[in-house]
Amino acid sequence: MITLCLATVAVVALPMVGSRAGGEAVTYAGDVAAILDRHCVLCHRPEQSAPFSLADFESAKTRARQIVKVTASGFMPPWLPEPGLGFAHERRLTTAELETLKRWAEEGALEGDPTLRPAPPVFALGWHLGEPDLVLTLDEPYTLAADGTDVFRNLVVKVPLTESRFVCAVELRPGNPKVVHHAVLFVDKNRRARVKDAADPEPGFGGMDLGEAQSPDGHFVGWTPGRVPLARCEERAWELPAGADLLLQLHLLPSGKPEPISPQIGLYFSKAPPTQRPFLLRIGSQTMEIPAGEASYVVEDHYTLPIDVDVLGIYPHAHYLARQMSGEALLPDGARQRLLTIRDWDFNWQDEYQYAQPIALPAGTQLSMRYVFDNSSGNPRNPTSPPVRVTAGARSTDEMADLWIQVLPKDAAQRPLLERDFLRRDYKQHLASLELAVREDPQSAIAHHDLGLALYLAGQDEPAIASLRRALELDPKMSSAHNNLGITLVRVGQVDEALRHFEAAVACDPQNANAHNSLGLVLRDRGELERAAASFQRAAELDPTHASAQRGLGGALVQLGRWSAAEKPLRRALELEPSWLDVEFDLGLALEMTHRAGEACAHFRRVLAQKKDPPSAERLAWILATHPDAARRDPADALRWARNLSSMATDESRAHALDILAAAQAASGRFPAAVASAEKALQLARDRQDATLVTAIEQRLAAYRANQPWSDARLAER
């Protein structure tokens, strides 16, 4: 079951390499072509990622000594991990193959009898996985400059999906394989990357910092030269939410001339949700401080698994200064399982690695990592000369020390346990990294702001307030700091001061949708519904995907009795957040009040399917009992909900609940019971001095006494 999804697509079928008698001369046709076909020509052929072809005799002959040199050193084929780790699709020449290549070059790179050359491999044209369900491209190509060091470009790829889909395979076509060294795909759920894109005149934006974008849930999706896409895997599909953008990060190496790049992303969808949801664990450090000149800076970290898992894959990540990397699992019985060893890390050939057989690890296993960084001038890959102190961060001049481990819980039901346990730990690391950023640059308002926000999210309100106030001392015009300080102040009950900060946030940046939304929330809670609605409206205009603003707007309009106007924002909010039951109820109410009681019932029922909700039960029972159209009444169901409601009623709501019960009983033709319930309701309403309810019940009581059910004319459908 577990190994089902390891297959890559077969792109090439090859015969086995024949062995050769010792005395005979090594030839291209008889010996070497098969080795090159097997290990090299997937990339080393015309129009592919490698800079030159090795697909025919002439091409191979003019590289004979170079082939020996780069294969003997291990530079080619590119594969960083040491042998023996059990990875699938490992790219490595055998000792015999290396020896054959060496002899061939030494003996003069002879062709031999061309008729002996095995049939050259046949490669797929077009998409390896067949025609995708959806092909995504950029609006315009990005052009890489001729010169300079490597470039990171993050390209926003818009996805025209109106509903969420399950992605069971992805094929990335880098667009210009000669200069794209690797590509990684991320999901930008809240489309925040568009802002950075807009601020940069060329397509996309530079750097390694991806903002909020994240790997697809539990998966790595990347492309490196020579890598073919993983085959469709319905069991492990991941969800791509409607409205999300994809963010494609390209690592580019200039070629010496300007290079246009037009990547394509092919998505393959499955119909059913996945049955297996892997989880990505990250161990490592976000608080490195590597002194200038330090040649052996060690980062170690570990994490103990709370549940049984299968390890599916591993993705080591660091920037230019890392030299050695290792990952290991220490099982509860004391056994050690090597997960990764890289002796000479090369950022340019980073990759993710899948195990040919998943590695089963029981709960209590300690996962550990150890990376060694060289920040001396003796490290030619050091991007800075002379070396400078380097700290943790996402810029290419910063360092990272992450070991991502893809695990599949043995028992899917235990995934939340792992998730909670891991995120708690990961969060502490995140906080530590933000504290480091503040120490590094105490005058940075952004650093204080980010720390304040993280502290707020961690529930540490007082330190959060201190950090956000500090951010505002450094930058009094920082709109997001005003907004986030206001939000934190609301939580500690200082609403008046919060309101002032929300007003300041809007004044500093009238385009800040979050700030308008916050202002709306506070105004609503103060009962200033008109102003609240205007603030929500502005937020929703600025960001139509702002679910909270749509919800706030719809809710305020419902409270104002502007039922028709409320419908649209409420529907939009539900599209964005289908789980919001309060919006479901408000929408039901808006529909009921605009003569669509039948449709309203569906929304009340949806709320009641999720939780016990007296207001929804009231509305549903009332409509089912009193709808003027007999076809839409359902006295039996009305009675069921009304009884249900009576059982949940409080002293305050009992009169109302009995009134509804009476209506349901009357609708069922049980008039004596209806009269009895209505009389009880009437007495309670009088006790509570609720004149409106008293009048209403008196009218209904008269009808029940005359053996007439009550019909609510207000509910007539239009």
Add this chain to the structure above:
Amino acid sequence: MAACLGGCRSSGELPTTPNTPSAAPASSRATEGTDVAVAFLDETGAPRDPFATMNGPGLVLIFIRNDCPISNRYAPTIQELVRSLRPRGIDFWLVDPDPRSSCEEVRAHLQEYALPCGALLDPTHRLVARADAQVTPQAALFDRTGRLRYSGRIDDRFVDFGVARAKATTHELRDAVEALLEGRDFPSSSAPAIGCLIADLAPAAPVPGTSSPSPEARE
């Protein structure tokens, strides 16, 4: 590219009849330190003798190969070297040692990578031998007498295959040219250049008395 027809001659002088073999004979002063003066086809198909046409203090040959990724990555560096040193009297020629290269291919390559000087075809590796070139890219500097003064890497940007510094920290070719211009002593070699091995390209056999396909105009 018209300005490159005559190579990167410091004088900027263009040959009057670029396709006439008679434009090629070596001058006497170019023969010092060599056994023979030789003309090579340039990217336009015209025969050239870079030593004969040199009239400044120095000549730089840079060995490149169309499909060598490292020499291609040096294109912007080569542009900058030519731009800054040609006005100071240094002649620049690129040299392609691949016997399979045609004039048309070399011309297209110059254009594609915006290389601002002429290129010579060296199918028989006579220039390779004279410059003691091992890999592409590699540079050789000759003085006005035609004597080889420096043969080695352009700079230290590449440390090994796939290992490149963000920026070069030493600039051996530029330093050698500066020293030559200022009359100072300088090293005649560097740490080995990194690139594609010229030894993998079997030289074409010389064909005496013809200029095509292996051009050799003997004096």
